[in-house]
Amino acid sequence: MTGADLLLLALGAVAVGAGLLVVTTRHLVRAGLYLVVCLAAVAGLYLVLTAELVAWVQVLIYVGAVVVLLLFAVMLTRAPIGASDDLDRPGWPAALVGGGAGLGLAVLLVDAFRWSTVELPEAGTAERLGAIVFGSWVLPFELLSVLLLAALIGAIVLSRPEIGASPEEERR
Amino acid sequence: MPLWLELTLRIAAVVGAFLTLPLIVGQTEHKVMAHMQGRLGPMYAGGFHGWAQLIADGLKFVQKEDITPRAADRPVFRLAPVVALLPYLLVLLVIPLGPGDLVAQPLDIGLFFVLAVVGVGVVAVLMSAWASANKYSLLGGLRAAAQLLGYELPLVLSAASVAMAAGTLSLSGIVEAWQPWWLLWQAPAMAVFFVAGLAEIRRPPFDMPVADSELVFGYMTEYTGLRFAFFLLAEYVGIVVIAALTTVLFLGGWQGPFGDAHLGWLWTLLKVFAVAFVVIWLRVSYPRLREDQLQRLCWLVLVPVSLGQLVLTAAVRVAL
Incomplete structure (x- = not known):
């Protein structure tokens, strides 16, 4: 060792x-x-x-x-x-799923x-990672960035109900 | 030199800097603030212009009773000041003082390391705020967390601009690539980084989380003695760290008018203290920003400016 x-x-x-x-x-x-x-x-x-x-x-x-x-x-x-004693925790099923997945x-x-x-492999330096991400993995990378952007915009829209509301609704 | 000896020497040097630089900045703050406000500041401790005031303060803190409130979460409460201090100590390890080997631990991704480790400080704030079992502490901690999370974004974006300009994440590499005209090219990023850095260490005018007129002393309200001193020390090491980072990233680090190879450490230190002076200056000059103004400045001014700077940096890089 x-x-x-x-x-x-x-x-x-x-x-x-x-x-x-x-x-x-x-x-x-x-x-x-x-x-x-x-x-x-x-x-x-x-x-x-x-x-x-x-x-x-x-x-x-x-x-x-x-x-x-x-x-x-x-x-x-x-x-x-x-300690909070009122935490609602079904312990056994969770332990079964978690332990089973880990063990499996x-x-x-x-x-x-x-x-x-x-x-x-050689050390994961920023240079090597950059070369790989923007080389062979550039398409998944771009797709993920679009996904993240969509999630960001979605979060903003959800948290601000006045966006997209009709004028009467807004006045209320 | 054998490896272990060199390692010990380097770590000893960093601990030495960790213990002396904040004291010097603190004493400068006493004096600069006093003179800007038309008074003398501490004059008695140590004889000459009160140079030993902070040592006396330290002795006082050590002697004070270490109180943990009865309702507090003891282990978390006691651990928080250490967690607050540790990230800054780690950051000092990678800041290059001069060319060549004059850095405790050269790192290939030094800039990234610094940003990641400084971000951990917010955990300490939340720990101290929650474990104090005090509503003012909790309110202060939540304000601080919102502030730190928000200002982390412009901080990282403006640092990324320099990394793009230099084409490396290594702090020494950035200083080597730096040229005087970058002062103009990277000026918006420098302004954003400095302001976000001030907010990151919760210095006035960004000290809403510890606003004494409404929150007593925010998340530090319940702390006494040595643990309180740790928080104070963390603030002053924070000034040194932010000043050193501004120096290394935007002001050319060890590059000076002459003798870079031998006097590099002197230029770095001079620039660090100059930036630290500006930090103190701002504390005396500006009133505290209100919570909404503070968030507005971050999201509506600093973030767009740093994004614009990223575009500018990329454009110039491609054009050259």
């Missing part, structure tokens, strides 16, 4: 542990904070795998924006300090790769 293997295992354990805490804790906001730990550990995994850019994208988008929005929304509505994927991967080793 090399140092990288150990790091991968440790970070994986942190990610899984924090993920478990997210779904088992009775503290609403703390669940969001555990999610920060979990996503940061995943970013660490990317770093160990030399995918630097992806790792920092993970931090910027997920830790810095997505979870923050989530926490923001929770704090705007209801964020009691301490793990078995599938182990069966597919056995003990074959895969050489790490």
Whole structure:
């Protein structure tokens, strides 16, 4: 076992542990904070795998924006300090689905790769990623950007009911 | 030099900068503010023009009682100041001081790293705001989160403009590619980056989240002693970081009128302190922006300007 293997295992354990805490804790906001730990550990995994850019994208988008929005929304509505005992959580079906999916994927991967080793590709620098994204993957990239733009405009239209309303409705 | 020794030296240098630069900026703020307002500022501590005032303040903070409110979420409350401080320490690691090897940890995607790590600071604000179990704290934290999320956009867009101009994400690479005429070409981006940076560290006139006349002290209301000092330190390290980033991205970093190879670190430091002076100057000159004005400035002025700058940068790059 090399140092990288150990790091991968440790970070994986942190990610899984924090993920478990997210779904088992009775503290609403703390669940969001555990999610920060979990996503940061995943970013660490990317770093160990030399995918630097992806790792920092993970931090910027997920830790810095997505979870923050989530926490923001929770704090705007209801964020009691301490355990909330009235959380409605059907635990067993969720555990079954989550555990089943995780276990199934793990078995599938182990069966597919056995003990074959895969050489790490060259480091995921910004230059290489850019060349690939704007080279062979440029069409999916453009499609995704159109999809995101549509989602953005949709969100704006949904959140502002006066857009597209008839003049009488607007006066009301 | 063996690797471990070099590594230790570099980290020690960064920690040294982390502990001294904010103090110098803080003392400058005391003095500059005082003189702009026609008074003297601290004059007694340390003898000569009160140079030891901040050290005395630090000692005072250490001696104060460390209070955690009874209704607070203890672990989160206690962790928040550390989370607030840590991102800035990490950012200092990649800021190049001079040409060649004069950077603690050169990174191929330094600019991206900086933007990603600075964005984590908002988690600390939300943690402290919520865990304090205080309505003023929570209101301040929500204001801060809305502000940070909003201003992150122009910050990233204007930084992207420089990265496009230089054709690299490495901070050292950007300084190397920088030429004096960029001052004109990238001027809108510089203005946007600086203003968004000010908002990012919640300095006046963007200090709505800690507006003392309505929210006591926002998300820091319940903090005392050393933990409060951590938040204050984070603010001053934030000034250093934003000033250093403005210097590196827009003002040519270590490039100076002469002797870049040997005096590069001096030019960088001089520019950093000049920008920090402007940060202090703005605090004394402008009244606090109201919450709606603050969001309006971000979404209706800074974001369009930075998008326009992106178009301009791309056009000039293609034309050259």
